[in-house]
Amino acid sequence: EAAVTQSPRNKVAVTGGKVTLSCNQTNNHNNMYWYRQDTGHGLRLIHYSYGAGSTEKGDIPDGYKASRPSQENFSLILELATPSQTSVYFCASGDAAGGAHEQYFGPGTRLTVL
Amino acid sequence: QEKVQQSPESLIVPEGAMSSLNCTFSNSASQSIWWYQQHPGKGPEALISIFSNGNKKEGRLTVYLNRASLHVSLHIRDSQPSDSAVYLCAVSRTNAYKVIFGKGTHLHVLP
Numbered sequence: 001e002a003a004v005t006q007s008p009r010n011k012v013a014v015t016g017g018k019v020t021l022s023c024n025q026t027n028n029h030n031n032m033y034w035y036r037q038d039t040g041h042g043l044r045l046i047h048y049s050y051g052a053g054s055t056e057k058g059d060i061p062d063g064y065k066a067s068r069p070s071q072e073n074f075s076l077i078l079e080l081a082t083p084s085q086t087s088v089y090f091c092a093s094g095d096a097a098g099g100a101h102e103q104y105f106g107p108g109t110r111l112t113v114l
Numbered sequence: 115q116e117k118v119q120q121s122p123e124s125l126i127v128p129e130g131a132m133s134s135l136n137c138t139f140s141n142s143a144s145q146s147i148w149w150y151q152q153h154p155g156k157g158p159e160a161l162i163s164i165f166s167n168g169n170k171k172e173g174r175l176t177v178y179l180n181r182a183s184l185h186v187s188l189h190i191r192d193s194q195p196s197d198s199a200v201y202l203c204a205v206s207r208t209n210a211y212k213v214i215f216g217k218g219t220h221l222h223v224l225p
Binding site: 004031033035040041042043045048050056058059090092094096101102103104105106107108 | 148160204
């Protein structure tokens with residue numbers, strides 16, 4: 001069964017601090033994604049990757065960096081956290097085999113920037 | 115940029131009723147449509163997908179796709195309190211990495 005894990009599950013950071021959110025998948029999927037979910041906006045794509053060593057900008061990449069050092073791991077980095085980045089962050093993995101785009105999501109990380 | 119709109123924003127139905135959720139998308143080239151279910155404090159989980167015009171049935175779920183009107187609907191027969199969740203519509207194109215999600219419909223099934 002597909003498995004995507006995220007750490008930490010909850011994080012409180014200070015404005016201007018650096019935050020790293022980690023994601024691990026054991027599905028051997030090529031694609032991985034970082035989303036944030038906010039009331040009134042739904043899920044918005046921040047960065048994605050289609051394999052180890054690749055990162056691509058999503059729809060709202062400003063203020064975020066991503067790193068994909070291996071097939072299994074995908075990190076989201078906030079170099080200078082701001083209160084506007086307070087949100088719930090979801091990582092997902094998936095394969096686009098045959099045009100199907102089912103994504104498997106992690107449990108989410110709740111980030112609060114004070 | 116593909117747009118996905120869902121309606122209604124919130125739906126309340128009694129236990130045993132049919133729940134009907136709607137989704138419209140902006141690009142007829144969108145190849146795959148997925149419905150996801152998200153319970154509070156959890157990540158979304160894929161429920162059912164459809165790729166071709168027409169309908170698809172899985173258990174209590176039926177999904178209808180009309181590409182000409184850029185509309186897809188999800189119907190949950192015999193709704194249960196455990197079906198209470200947010201339902202997300204997601205669309206993507208063949209060979210595209212990105213998936214576009216709607217803002218969701220909050221379904222409340224009253225016991």
